[in-house]
Amino acid sequence: MTSFSEIPDLDADQFQRFAKLIHEKAHIHLKDHKITLLSNRLRKRLRALSLGSYDEYFRYINDEATAQKEMVHFLEAVTTNESYFWRTTQNFEALKRYVLPDLVKEHRGSKLKFWSAGCSTGEEPYNLAIEIVESMKNLGHFEWELLGSDISTRVVDFARTGIYSGRKIERIPENILRRYFRKLEDQDAYQVRQDLREKIKFDVENLFEAMHPGMHCIFCRNVMIYFNRADQEKLVNRFHEMLVKGGYLFIGHAESLQMLDTPFATRPTEEGVLYQKKS
Numbered sequence: 001m002t003s004f005s006e007i008p009d010l011d012a013d014q015f016q017r018f019a020k021l022i023h024e025k026a027h028i029h030l031k032d033h034k035i036t037l038l039s040n041r042l043r044k045r046l047r048a049l050s051l052g053s054y055d056e057y058f059r060y061i062n063d064e065a066t067a068q069k070e071m072v073h074f075l076e077a078v079t080t081n082e083s084y085f086w087r088t089t090q091n092f093e094a095l096k097r098y099v100l101p102d103l104v105k106e107h108r109g110s111k112l113k114f115w116s117a118g119c120s121t122g123e124e125p126y127n128l129a130i131e132i133v134e135s136m137k138n139l140g141h142f143e144w145e146l147l148g149s150d151i152s153t154r155v156v157d158f159a160r161t162g163i164y165s166g167r168k169i170e171r172i173p174e175n176i177l178r179r180y181f182r183k184l185e186d187q188d189a190y191q192v193r194q195d196l197r198e199k200i201k202f203d204v205e206n207l208f209e210a211m212h213p214g215m216h217c218i219f220c221r222n223v224m225i226y227f228n229r230a231d232q233e234k235l236v237n238r239f240h241e242m243l244v245k246g247g248y249l250f251i252g253h254a255e256s257l258q259m260l261d262t263p264f265a266t267r268p269t270e271e272g273v274l275y276q277k278k279s
């Protein structure tokens with residue numbers, strides 16, 4: 001019997017079939033050179049299910065009896081979830097310097113709504129929550145709510161625990177770590193303060209199906225790099241619809257709206273370009 005590590009990489013046809021399915025379900029666009037990466041990730045599913053070939057797995061994931069349950073694992077296997085606290089701090093600097101003062105002034109008396117779209121294991125929404133709370137020292141108290149969402153069930157479950165260690169937290173300033181986290185006994189790990197954990201709503205959802213109108217600020221960083229240009233445009237225009245007039249979109253440092261046909265207005269700042277809904 002062949003061991004799982006002996007199963008060769010997907011052939012070109014098999015890769016195309018899986019890539020098409022991944023695009024259909026998550027809009028993730030896998031380039032041809034990802035064939036080894038995808039083979040390695042799917043091999044783990046073959047092992048977990050004791051299936052002997054990718055073709056068998058393709059039938060399994062398309063079989064009405066097993067598709068729904070397996071899709072959760074499939075999407076987990078094909079998404080890349082790297083995240084950590086204090087990632088691209090220029091975004092948070094811009095948030096504190098321009099965006100929050102602007103939103104608080106323009107929407108005085110209303111609850112400000114934030115969304116971390118593609119939140120992975122939760123570092124981004126918790127980081128955002130910390131910056132919001134910190135900003136109240138200067139801006140005074142305001143009401144807010146925050147949604148964190150991702151297509152992968154595993155990372156959303158992880159995010160809900162709010163427990164982090166190692167590289168994920170190494171950039172957090174000491175005073176912030178002390179104020180917003182508690183060290184877990186006998187573990188080299190920290191948990192986000194309970195009141196912040198309770199403040200954030202986490203959901204499993206596909207960004208191309210999610211509909212959250214009335215947002216004041218959307219963070220969707222390091223997610224669009226996995227989509228092709230047409231899907232990036234579709235998504236950015238959906239975000240535009242879901243933002244209130246004057247609302248802001250934050251994207252990752254390797255991402256840009258420059259080549260996309262979108263109505264966002266741009267505002268250059270020392271911390272990078274801000275994207276704002278003007279109309």
Ligand SMILES: C[S@@+](CC[C@H](N)C(=O)[O-])C[C@H]1O[C@@H](n2cnc3c(N)ncnc32)[C@H](O)[C@@H]1O
Pocket residue numbers: 025026027028079080081082083084087117118119120121123124149150151152155205206207208220221222223226252
């Ligand atoms: C690299 S992580 C980015 C995490 C965080 N935004 C950051 O910048 O640290 C990308 C996340 O996007 C999620 N994702 C990819 N396609 C998605 C989709 N169609 N709907 C929702 N989430 C998606 C993945 O599951 C993954 O957790």
